[in-house]
Amino acid sequence: MPELPEVETTRRKIEPLLAGRIILNIAHDAPQRYRDTALAHGRRISGLSRRGKYLILHLIPPEARSDEPHDLELIVHLGMTGGFRLEEGLHTRVTLTTDAGHLYFNDPRRFGKMAVVPAGAYGGMPTLAAMGPEPLSDDFREEDFVRRAAGAGAVKPWLLSQKPVSGVGNIYADESLWRARIHPAQTNLSAPEAGRLYRAIREVMAEAVAAGGSSLGDGPGNYRQHDGAVGFFQGQHAVYGRTGQLCPRCGTPIQKMVLSQRGTHFCPACQPLRVEDNRHRHAEGGSHA
Ligand SMILES: [Zn+2]
Numbered sequence: 268m269p270e271l272p273e274v275e276t277t278r279r280k281i282e283p284l285l286a287g288r289i290i291l292n293i294a295h296d297a298p299q300r301y302r303d304t305a306l307a308h309g310r311r312i313s314g315l316s317r318r319g320k321y322l323i324l325h326l327i328p329p330e331a332r333s334d335e336p337h338d339l340e341l342i343v344h345l346g347m348t349g350g351f352r353l354e355e356g357l358h359t360r361v362t363l364t365t366d367a368g369h370l371y372f373n374d375p376r377r378f379g380k381m382a383v384v385p386a387g388a389y390g391g392m393p394t395l396a397a398m399g400p401e402p403l404s405d406d407f408r409e410e411d412f413v414r415r416a417a418g419a420g421a422v423k424p425w426l427l428s429q430k431p432v433s434g435v436g437n438i439y440a441d442e443s444l445w446r447a448r449i450h451p452a453q454t455n456l457s458a459p460e461a462g463r464l465y466r467a468i469r470e471v472m473a474e475a476v477a478a479g480g481s482s483l484g485d486g487p488g489n490y491r492q493h494d495g496a497v498g499f500f501q502g503q504h505a506v507y508g509r510t511g512q513l514c515p516r517c518g519t520p521i522q523k524m525v526l527s528q529r530g531t532h533f534c535p536a537c538q539p540l541r542v543e544d545n546r547h548r549h550a551e552g553g554s555h556a
Contacts, residue, residue, distance in 0.1 A: 269345040271402070271434025272475035274320050281351050281370065282315045288365035289329050293381075295361040302382040304361075307341050312365070319398050319433030320344060326383070340386050342395070346378030398433045402472045407432055409465045416461035423451035424527040432468060438481060438507045441532045443467040445506045445514075450540040451524075451531045474503065506532040 269277070289311050293304040310326040313333045317323065321344055325337035343349075348358075352371045355362070361372035361381065372379065382391070389396040400406035412431060419425040426432065426440045435443065444451050446467035449460050456464065475481065481504070505515050510523040510532060519536040 268347045270436035273480035276480045278317045285312045292364040306383040344380045348376040349374040349379030402432045412465045413461040416456040421452045441507045443471045450538045
């Protein structure tokens with residue numbers, strides 16, 4: 268499933284093909300999945316941004332200057348298997364035609380979505396509306412993260428909610444927790460734990476973006492860049508997809524568990540579950556008495 272590094276890589280690759288172009292047509296046969304796309308016809312694309320795992324094409328009237336604020340957005344979520352291609356394929360779901368040519372949205376499993384909305388009007392997209400700060404931006408602040416983590420439930424599902432920080436999905440949650448030596452089901456992180464996790468998230472996301480994201484497997488449903496290139500971050504995975512292989516830090520076999528219905532990879536030696544414990548505190552208090 269594409270996560271932030273893959274979506275950012277997609278953004279960087281397709282922006283030169285789209286920025287400044289006029290959308291002539293967006294063709295598809297699924298108006299429930301690709302909503303209000305006709306509103307984009309005749310609009311100029313002034314730029315592409317990204318929030319978490321959402322790609323956002325900025326749309327302006329064709330006569331407007333490209334530095335004017337945009338008033339419409341074409342939001343794209345790649346879903347499990349979506350991606351842009353230069354050539355039409357078996358799984359092409361949407362054909363985007365600009366004054367420069369065609370770009371095809373392929374999506375074998377059809378979980379991808381698009382919608383044209385007024386700029387910033389994310390009411391119909393609760394995940395986008397409630398999304399936390401970008402992990403590589405100055406808005407992602409350690410003190411805020413540490414404070415929120417102290418009251419959070421199991422840390423991995425909390426990360427996947429996108430609320431503490433945007434764009435961290437299954438792969439990068441597992442990798443960040445391993446790097447920070449925190450069990451995925453740990454609750455109520457201590458300040459040192461949350462600080463380690465904060466730094467691990469920033470490092471892992473920066474490294475993955477630099478590597479062009481991860482490509483998993485060879486099937487048609489797997490993430491590729493628009494030109495078919497693969498990402499290389501999977502060569503650096505420490506735990507994700509490495510069940511039974513040895514932890515690169517301590518040599519213990521990596522385990523897999525299911526947590527909130529997501530396959531979760533961790534090292535049982537480096538990432539022990541710290542038992543949260545009132546009993547322990549009571550015992551300490553009692554020993555003073
Ligand atoms: Zn280990």
